[in-house]
Amino acid sequence: MASKRSEKTNIKIRIEKSEFYNTFAAKSFIDAIEAICEIVGQEKFLLENKNSEFASFNFIGLSKNEFPEYSHSSVKLSKTEKYYISSHSSTEDKRRIISGLIDKYKIDGSIEVIGKTINYTEFWNNLAPKLSQVTDVFKPNRRSSQAWLSGATGIRGFHINCSVNTKRCQIEVWINRGTKEENKKIFDFLFSKKEEIENSFGDTLKFSRLSDGKVSTISYEMKNFQNSNEEDMQNFFIEHYPKFEKTFKFYFDDIRKLVNDENVDEEIDIEDVETEISVDEIVIERVINPFGAKKDSTAICITGESGAGKSFRVEKTLISNKHKFIFETLDPTSTGLLTQYQSGSYVRNNIGDFIISAQNDPVNFYTIVLDECHKDGFIDRINAELLQCLSSKRNDGLRYFQTNKVTDNLFSDLVEKNGRRIVPDNVGFILITSKPDIIHYNDDIKNRVDVLHIELEDRNKEFSIENLLKKQEEVKEVKYENQD
Numbered sequence: 001m002a003s004k005r006s007e008k009t010n011i012k013i014r015i016e017k018s019e020f021y022n023t024f025a026a027k028s029f030i031d032a033i034e035a036i037c038e039i040v041g042q043e044k045f046l047l048e049n050k051n052s053e054f055a056s057f058n059f060i061g062l063s064k065n066e067f068p069e070y071s072h073s074s075v076k077l078s079k080t081e082k083y084y085i086s087s088h089s090s091t092e093d094k095r096r097i098i099s100g101l102i103d104k105y106k107i108d109g110s111i112e113v114i115g116k117t118i119n120y121t122e123f124w125n126n127l128a129p130k131l132s133q134v135t136d137v138f139k140p141n142r143r144s145s146q147a148w149l150s151g152a153t154g155i156r157g158f159h160i161n162c163s164v165n166t167k168r169c170q171i172e173v174w175i176n177r178g179t180k181e182e183n184k185k186i187f188d189f190l191f192s193k194k195e196e197i198e199n200s201f202g203d204t205l206k207f208s209r210l211s212d213g214k215v216s217t218i219s220y221e222m223k224n225f226q227n228s229n230e231e232d233m234q235n236f237f238i239e240h241y242p243k244f245e246k247t248f249k250f251y252f253d254d255i256r257k258l259v260n261d262e263n264v265d266e267e268i269d270i271e272d273v274e275t276e277i278s279v280d281e282i283v284i285e286r287v288i289n290p291f292g293a294k295k296d297s298t299a300i301c302i303t304g305e306s307g308a309g310k311s312f313r314v315e316k317t318l319i320s321n322k323h324k325f326i327f328e329t330l331d332p333t334s335t336g337l338l339t340q341y342q343s344g345s346y347v348r349n350n351i352g353d354f355i356i357s358a359q360n361d362p363v364n365f366y367t368i369v370l371d372e373c374h375k376d377g378f379i380d381r382i383n384a385e386l387l388q389c390l391s392s393k394r395n396d397g398l399r400y401f402q403t404n405k406v407t408d409n410l411f412s413d414l415v416e417k418n419g420r421r422i423v424p425d426n427v428g429f430i431l432i433t434s435k436p437d438i439i440h441y442n443d444d445i446k447n448r449v450d451v452l453h454i455e456l457e458d459r460n461k462e463f464s465i466e467n468l469l470k471k472q473e474e475v476k477e478v479k480y481e482n483q484d
Contacts, residue, residue, distance in 0.1 A: 011094055015039070015102075015109045026087035029094045030078045032111075033060065033085050036101050046083055054100035059086050091117070093341060115166055118230070119343040123164065124149050127234045131162075134242045143353060147333075150174075151245075155255055156312055158186065160245055162237050163219075169233045171244045172219035179307045180214045182259050187216035189258055190251065201247040220244055298399065299390040299429035301373075301445075303436035304454035310432050311371055313454065318367055325367040326354050330378035337385045339407050346407050351386075358427045359413050367428045374435035382431070383444055389423045391448035399423040 012021040013032040016039070020028040037045045050066070052058050058066050060083060067086050078085045087094075095111050102109040121143070128142040128149070137151040137160065148163040157177030163170050175183045190197065191207050198205055201220070208217045222228065222236045302310045311327070318325045328351060335341045338352040348356070351368055358366035373379050385401065392399045400420035403411055408421070415422040431449060433439065439446050
């Protein structure tokens with residue numbers, strides 16, 4: 001019998017007389033799948049489960065090509081003698097898959113989730129209204145299906161987040177700008193003020209330079225976490241977030257000077273701007289599209305070397321043109337870009353929520369920025385889920401995404417046509433990458449987006465999207481090479 005592991009979440013699986021419980025949850029999952037496969041018969045099992053009915057991703061297949069690239073590690077994609085098993089899933093997904101197979105094949109078996117579990121959507125939905133009363137960073141209706149609630153500070157790549165999982169609950173400064181050098185420069189400055197910062201906050205903080213990685217963090221962790229409940233965790237954020245924010249806010253001007261940054265992260269709430277102009281004037285005068293994205297050209301890809309200021313320039317342009325926008329990077333724990341399976345049901349992810357917001361606010365432009373598209377198979381997910389959203393040059397002018405009978409009700413606000421949910425005309429997409437070959441050699445995406453290249457030496461020049469559009473023809477035939 002395995003020892004008690006209250007500090008982690010794991011799964012204990014019984015298939016007939018065999019028990020699978022390993023300190024590594026993925027190993028338990030893989031062993032259980034193999035056992036079920038043997039009971040059912042390999043040929044029948046593979047045939048009936050090649051396209052999963054229990055998940056938005058394949059958990060078993062005959063070749064690596066049936067899985068996105070982010071599953072192609074020895075840990076996440078286990079090869080048996082004749083097939084592959086993907087363990088790239090959350091504990092809840094693993095539970096759902098095994099439970100579904102046990103029911104489907106009427107196997108004598110069970111699966112037990114051990115340890116602390118958290119429904120992130122419910123947790124943040126309950127916390128956001130309370131948190132909004134003690135800080136201006138979070139609005140009462142702020143939602144997230146992830147293990148964190150990201151807090152913008154007005155400094156690009158410098159966020160003060162709430163973070164909770166089955167191991168810890170903490171408030172953290174998350175430093176993740178365009179370059180590792182900038183991240184470490186900010187961290188080293190704050191570390192030089194460590195004693196001053198801790199005195200101001202009133203407790204010891206964890207300074208994590210993470211020298212071998214790109215990101216650096218500074219965090220304050222909840223004490224006695226394992227004996228806490230969700231109310232205790234929420235009270236922790238309500239009590240300590242304002243003090244944490246105030247402590248670091250004192251250094252914001254110094255940080256901006258240090259990296260020559262501007263205030264580009266502040267949320268712009270257009271509905272709150274006092275105006276007497278008509279809706280038609282808002283469309284024509286106040287909200288413009290600086291990227292030339294009309295109905296037949298709704299997506300572009302910004303490429304350029306790391307440090308060329310791609311994300312910074314895009315943010316600055318979107319803010320100056322009063323776009324509503326979100327930046328999204330790949331979350332490897334998520335089951336999809338538009339929806340997320342969580343605690344027995346599907347919910348909309350940030351991109352899904354954003355598209356619904358655009359449908360309900362047709363007078364403004366909504367731009368979805370997919371940042372660092374070269375990371376961990378992100379482009380594969382975009383290709384699989386958002387490809388038909390990127391351009392209306394095909395499909396008789398329609399931009400759409402597919403739903404199924406389980407997820408379609410989440411997008412009932414959108415126009416439906418022939419089983420597809422139509423993307424509103426005021427939604428645009430920007431892809432950002434420092435490795436343009438992922439676009440150049442991907443015909444499906446390349447033929448749907450305009451590629452704009454930013455040179456490193458242009459970083460400090462005034463940003464003009466019009467000038468970049470003029471460069472477009474010059475880079476169309478460039479044979480891009482991989483960049484480190």
